[in-house]
Amino acid sequence: MSDPESPPGQGFALPSVRRVSLARPRNWLKSGWHDMRSNPVTSLSYGLLFGIAGAVVLIFSWSKPYLFTAAVSGFILIAPLLAGGLYEISRRQAEGQPATLLESLDGWRRNGQSMAMFGLLLALVALVWERTSAVIFALLVPGMAPDLSSFIFDVLLNPEFAGITLAWFMVGTCLAILVFAVSAVSIPMLIDRDVDFVTAMITSLRATVLNPDVMFLWAVLVVTLTLAGFATLLLGLVLTMPLLGHASWHAYQDLVEK
Structure with missing residues (x-):
């Protein structure tokens, strides 16, 4: 059972957020699967774009193996912004509107403006994480491994x-937790409401703090499905990324009061 919570005080009012049960991520994935099945061509078109983006990541990092993890984690950081079209498909699906590829661009x-500012952030x-990784290993690890497999083992x-x-x-994990906390529902909220990106980030952070166990489970599922997509020679990304995109819309709908 959800439990809405609003911040105390007067003046500027943030959207209310809910407490939800640990079982909710399963429902988000189920609803995301329904949206994807209802819009297979449009959804899988976005999945193909994610697959291409993943290929670019692998091509870039193969020649710079010490940046492989940074590149993959950077992909996960940027993915919520790239999924904007998938959120729009789910929004239209809920309202009974058509959701072609062209219409999803809305x-x-x-x-x-707020989307651009958040994307820039x-x-x-x-970029900071990629440069930090490069500097750490360039300075502290002599004789950098020539390829990805050698880097992993050596x-x-x-x-x-x-x-x-x-x-x-540990540094990468802390950074990932912070970014996840402020972005978990930010992009869907920016698409759904006329709010600035700071309001969206604060709301996402509050939803994460209010539901630490649920959001931890959701983060694990997101990372696991994304890595599974990479592990299947990127073919899995075509399916897992649309699924996660649609499911993230339902997570936002569940966590943030209208």
């Missing part, structure tokens, strides 16, 4: 570099 146009975070799994790898992993 998702980015409806609140374009995500891109900046991804650096990441090498006890000699365990301290560096652990510190790098």
Whole structure:
């Protein structure tokens, strides 16, 4: 049973957020699957775009193996913005409106300035993380491995570099948690409402803080399905990314009061 909560105080009012049960992510995925089945051509077209983006990530990182994890995590950071069209499809689906590929582009146009500002912030975070990873390994790991497999076994799994790898992993994890917390429902909210990106970020953070167990489970599912997409030679991304995009819309609808 949901439990709406609003911030105290007067003046500027943020949208109310709900407490939801730990079972809700399953329902989000189920509803996302329904939206994808109802709009297979449009949804899978976006999935194909995600697959192409994933291929670009792998091509870029294969020649720079020390950036592989940074590149993949950067892909996950930017993915909520790229899924704007999928959120629009789900929004139209709920209202009984057509959702062709052309019409789904309205998702980015409806609140374009705030979307652009939030996208710029995500891109900046991804760039900082990529540069940080490059500097750490360039300075501290001599004789960089020539390819991805060598890097995994010679650096990441090498006890000699365990301290560096652990510190790098912890920094990346903290950054990922922060970005997830402020972006979990931000983009769907920007598409659905005429709000600025700061309001959307604060609302997303409050929804995450109010539902730490639910959002932790949701983050694990997002990362797992995304990595599964990469592990299947990117073919899985064509299916998993539209599913997650639609499901994220339903997560927003569940977590944020109208």
